Amino acid sequence: MSDDPTHLAEQVSAVLRHLVFLLRRTTAGQPITSQQYSVLGSLEHGPRRMTELAEEHAVQLPTMTVQINRLEDAGLVARGSDPADARVRTVELTTEGRDRLLAVRRARLARLTGELDALTPEERATLAAALPVLAKLGRS
Amino acid sequence: MSDDPTHLAEQVSAVLRHLVFLLRRTTAGQPITSQQYSVLGSLEHGPRRMTELAEEHAVQLPTMTVQINRLEDAGLVARGSDPADARVRTVELTTEGRDRLLAVRRARLARLTGELDALTPEERATLAAALPVLAKLGRS
DNA sequence: ACAACTAACTTAGCCTGACTAATATTCCGG
């Protein structure tokens, strides 16, 4: 295994393609989409405003509006207003939304945990060591 | 760093979400989409049939039909017929398609290679060691 | 030999999720 960035780039590229494919499959058939799950996660610690959510998910405001509309229709979030500024709409979890969030989180983690359990302790250690490096990619 | 699959699952989940986001951004603004690039790559070593392409990309046939239609409209691939079986349509790269494939490949690898260059040799080694493990995930 | 089945594609219609442009509403500074 030579320290050749170009060769490594090809391998990383291939593995990431595989993982993206995986993530999509994992999502399929679940009660909410992965985007919706992410948004619910952002609301876990209290109400947020639309602009915050859009920025946090690196999405334009209209896209977030549509997402929140769907979540609101599904009864998982509720819109409110900021008493200090009538322009801002706040979004918060409903009880049902919180329940759903926790249920999906449990299911997802259980699945991934199961796959990690199938690895050897050494493999898990290797993976754990590489995570900070992977996280660094793209921050340049 | 304890060997706790559940905790590791949370971290892996977070890192993957970040990387997926990255991959999408990397794609934006390029002359072809990442799906189209993948399909062109499948054609690199000769003509393929529609069903093969659909299976290889884990997509339904109609979806592949639409993709190939777009690539054909763009002049990057050409449809042909199998002389042995008139039901099958073959797809192959045009000269322009091959040029585009190579150009995009160069650009993509250059970008990722650049990011990997910014890492230390130790970080690259850590990453290289973890790739086989990541590739194993989801094969269960 | 020919009817029935299977295989390979395409077409049509629908959904999610992203974008930009245009609009309404509200806030704030001079």
Next chain:
DNA sequence: CCGGAATATTAGTCAGGCTAAGTTAGTTGT
């Protein structure tokens, strides 16, 4: 108090995925 900035929403477009239905071409069984 008026003009510009900020916050959201609506409308329209596009990519990319799906299923269902239709077409055309081989294959099989009697």
